[in-house]
Amino acid sequence: MNSAESSKQVKSKKRVADHGEVFTNQREVNAMLDLVRQETERIDSRFLEPACGTGNFLAEVLSRKLNVVDSRYAKSQTEWERYAIMAVSSIYGVDILEDNAQECRERLYQIINNRYTALFKNKCKAAFFSSAKFLLNRNILWGDALDFTNPQTKKPIIFSEWGAINNYMIKRRDFAFRFLVEKTHQFSMFNDEGEAAAIDEPVKDFPLVHFMKLSESQI
Numbered sequence: 034m035n036s037a038e039s040s041k042q043v044k045s046k047k048r049v050a051d052h053g054e055v056f057t058n059q060r061e062v063n064a065m066l067d068l069v070r071q072e073t074e075r076i077d078s079r080f081l082e083p084a085c086g087t088g089n090f091l092a093e094v095l096s097r098k099l100n101v102v103d104s105r106y107a108k109s110q111t112e113w114e115r116y117a118i119m120a121v122s123s124i125y126g127v128d129i130l131e132d133n134a135q136e137c138r139e140r141l142y143q144i145i146n147n148r149y150t151a152l153f154k155n156k157c158k159a160a161f162f163s164s165a166k167f168l169l170n171r172n173i174l175w176g177d178a179l180d181f182t183n184p185q186t187k188k189p190i191i192f193s194e195w196g197a198i199n200n201y202m203i204k205r206r207d208f209a210f211r212f213l214v215e216k217t218h219q220f221s222m223f224n225d226e227g228e229a230a231a232i233d234e235p236v237k238d239f240p241l242v243h244f245m246k247l248s249e250s251q252i
Contacts, residue, residue: 075098076101088173119195121165122195125192127174127210129177146165164245190209193207194235
């Protein structure tokens with residue numbers, strides 16, 4: 034998506050009438066994100082946009098996170114790859130229109146692709162691209178954020194939590210979107226150790242996998 038397309042706020046009058054679809058202008062995106070600038074510049078800070086459209090907010094969040102990755106780790110390809118994957122894994126989006134979700138995924142992938150190739154050129158690794166694309170396919174979903182389901186299948190929206198373990202390993206746990214939103218069902222008051230205690234369990238729990246091999250070992 035070029036700059037002219039990204040700043041366009043309406044795709045069609047019909048989409049506005051049917052879905053209330055109006056995209057946020059880049060100026061407003063930046064102004065709103067500046068209110069939480071510290072979080073947008075924290076690599077592992079999670080962001081969820083429940084009506085992500087084509088990704089105006091998420092694209093800016095990813096760009097800001099990657100600016101931090103560039104400033105800290107550009108001299109080490111392995112470290113840059115690790116923290117860039119962490120940045121991608123922390124960004125989530127849902128949109129009720131399938132084409133928007135697809136466009137958002139492609140837009141975010143292009144951002145990470147451009148940064149990586151600009152820095153490391155012919156040293157870029159296919160495994161990195163595969164892991165990044167896998168994450169975006171899991172994190173940017175076609176769904177209705179109001180009823181927590183896919184509009185076509187009516188199956189529950191399932192998001193993956195990605196946790197970095199021992200530097201280079203990733204732990205994936207899948208949770209129902211409804212559970213993540215409805216905070217009252219997420220925690221009891223305290224467990225025996227005085228910490229918040231989870232009531233629900235993950236929908237699915239996966240074994241540890243290297244961050245460069247996400248697409249090889251998980252579905």
